Amino acid sequence: MSASRTLYDKHIDSHTVKKFDNEGNVLLYIDRSILNEYTSPQAFNGLRENKRSVWNPKSILLNVDHVNPTRPVRDQNMTDPGGSLQVNFFRENSQYFAIELFDVMDKRQGIEHVVAHEQGLAMPGMVIAAGDSHTTTYGALGALGFGIGTSEIEHLLATQTLVYKKLKNMRVTLEGTLGLGVASKDVIMALIARIGADGATGYAIEFCGSVIDNLSVEARMTICNMAVEAGARGAFMAPDDKVFAYLKNTPRAPKGEMWRKAVNSWRQLKTDTGAKFDKEIYIDSSELEPYVTWGISPDQAGPINDCIPDPAQISDEQKKKATITALRYMDLQPGTPFTEIKISHAFIGSCTNSRIEDLREVAKVVAGKKVASHVRGMIVPGSTLVREKAEQEGLAQIFIDAGFEWRQSGCSMCLAMNEDVLLPGDRCASSTNRNFAGRQGAGSRTHLMSPAMVAASAVAGHLTDVRVCTGV
Ligand SMILES: CC(C)[C@H](C(=O)O)[C@@H](O)C(=O)O
Numbered sequence: 376m377s378a379s380r381t382l383y384d385k386h387i388d389s390h391t392v393k394k395f396d397n398e399g400n401v402l403l404y405i406d407r408s409i410l411n412e413y414t415s416p417q418a419f420n421g422l423r424e425n426k427r428s429v430w431n432p433k434s435i436l437l438n439v440d441h442v443n444p445t446r447p448v449r450d451q452n453m454t455d456p457g458g459s460l461q462v463n464f465f466r467e468n469s470q471y472f473a474i475e476l477f478d479v480m481d482k483r484q485g486i487e488h489v490v491a492h493e494q495g496l497a498m499p500g501m502v503i504a505a506g507d508s509h510t511t512t513y514g515a516l517g518a519l520g521f522g523i524g525t526s527e528i529e530h531l532l533a534t535q536t537l538v539y540k541k542l543k544n545m546r547v548t549l550e551g552t553l554g555l556g557v558a559s560k561d562v563i564m565a566l567i568a569r570i571g572a573d574g575a576t577g578y579a580i581e582f583c584g585s586v587i588d589n590l591s592v593e594a595r596m597t598i599c600n601m602a603v604e605a606g607a608r609g610a611f612m613a614p615d616d617k618v619f620a621y622l623k624n625t626p627r628a629p630k631g632e633m634w635r636k637a638v639n640s641w642r643q644l645k646t647d648t649g650a651k652f653d654k655e656i657y658i659d660s661s662e663l664e665p666y667v668t669w670g671i672s673p674d675q676a677g678p679i680n681d682c683i684p685d686p687a688q689i690s691d692e693q694k695k696k697a698t699i700t701a702l703r704y705m706d707l708q709p710g711t712p713f714t715e716i717k718i719s720h721a722f723i724g725s726c727t728n729s730r731i732e733d734l735r736e737v738a739k740v741v742a743g744k745k746v747a748s749h750v751r752g753m754i755v756p757g758s759t760l761v762r763e764k765a766e767q768e769g770l771a772q773i774f775i776d777a778g779f780e781w782r783q784s785g786c787s788m789c790l791a792m793n794e795d796v797l798l799p800g801d802r803c804a805s806s807t808n809r810n811f812a813g814r815q816g817a818g819s820r821t822h823l824m825s826p827a828m829v830a831a832s833a834v835a836g837h838l839t840d841v842r843v844c845t846g847v
């Protein structure tokens with residue numbers, strides 16, 4: 376073991392049960408897992424068929440988020456029989472294997488990557504593997520989180536371990552001061568546009584620099600959440616006092632003497648001076664602008680005051696082809712300014728941007744304004760607790776007065792697995808993380824951006840620069 380190690384190396388070393396070779400293949404101990412109704416059924420079936428039990432049921436949480444309805448008045452009736460079956464099987468598995476479940480009507484239910492932080496299920500130094508790619512979100516707390524497939528879930532449930540291949544280390548240093556109207560969403564979108572949707576494949580990213588230090592914990596989550604859109608199966612930030620303060624009063628945080636001991640050990644969780652990264656990226660963030668996507672991959676994006684690219688000017692053949700395909704699907708013409716793209720929908724939600732701070736930003740933009748008459752605006756809080764808080768703070772009333780639908784929590788239109796589905800040709804300004812073809816409904820078109828940018832676009836009726844709308 377080399378003397379100087381990265382934060383990622385430390386997580387892997389402290390969780391290695393057995394080394395298989397010198398190529399980085401190990402048996403990795405997993406501290407916690409959160410499972411959703413959509414990716415867990417086959418894993419539970421596998422256990423049942425082989426008469427296996429769950430090794431440590433207390434380390435697992437089952438949480439319904441992908442298929443549940445988000446109608447304004449809370450109910451659990453699903454229009455889709457498939458979703459209903461999944462949730463019912465989830466309930467049966469909760470009983471059968473004695474695993475805690477946050478069901479549709481539970482006060483603590485929400486999107487798993489919002490709920491786990493809120494409840495204090497993720498702590499610095501932990502390794503968390505779950506059946507969802509955005510498990511990278513836990514990196515904002517100094518935990519290693521990554522998504523796994525159904526057969527791996529089965530292995531994890533049965534043994535508390537996974538066969539794992541160690542990733543390479545990448546460091547992204549972000550220095551400078553973000554301009555007004557520029558959010559952490561813009562930081563990660565700019566990085567993905569720069570390195571590509573596969574730019575971090577095979578790597579765990581550690582984010583550092585003054586930009587990260589100055590961001591709130593929730594804003595940091597947005598960055599770690601979307602790191603997987605560059606291919607990273609692990610995204611870290613060294614935990615600091617802000618993280619400890621964030622976690623201190625969460626329901627499942629250690630208390631008293633245990634808390635003090637935990638914080639003391641968490642303070643050691645940082646990359647050693649001199650540790651070597653396989654790849655280093657530096658971004659001067661002072662010049663960053665709000666970003667929007669124009670295509671069908673998160674890296675097809677640019678600053679809001681740019682125009683749709685012209686494939687004729689792209690020399691890289693693969694990139695040119697991808698651009699032509701994207702523009703055809705998105706029904707966009709080269710040279711069109713982004714700000715002239717008219718929208719039919721505005722969606723604020725998802726595990727990327729549906730936390731209370733996101734909703735506060737949205738309220739600042741829309742207070743006293745109205746959603747354009749041709750736009751359907753929806754706000755879906757990340758959890759029922761976020762929803763409650765937004766109501767207590769008066770944000771919900773601001774949204775309703777502005778003409779937004781104020782919904783219950785869930786994944787909703789982020790991937791349209793419940794009834795929140797766009798129609799072919801609909802065009803949506805969206806605070807989510809994926810703009811793949813058909814993601815929000817077959818034939819629908821998605822433009823990713825920060826929640827404040829979605830809010831400003833909802834009011835304008837077309838993509839717009841939040842800085843113009845708010846006069847910053
Ligand atoms: C359903 C699940 C497998 C998927 C993921 O892993 O991310 C979903 O949450 C998504 O955002 O596409």
Ligand code: SF4
Nearest residue numbers: 486725726786789790
């Ligand atoms: S909110 Fe969207 S990205 Fe997040 S877990 Fe749900 S479907 Fe996946």
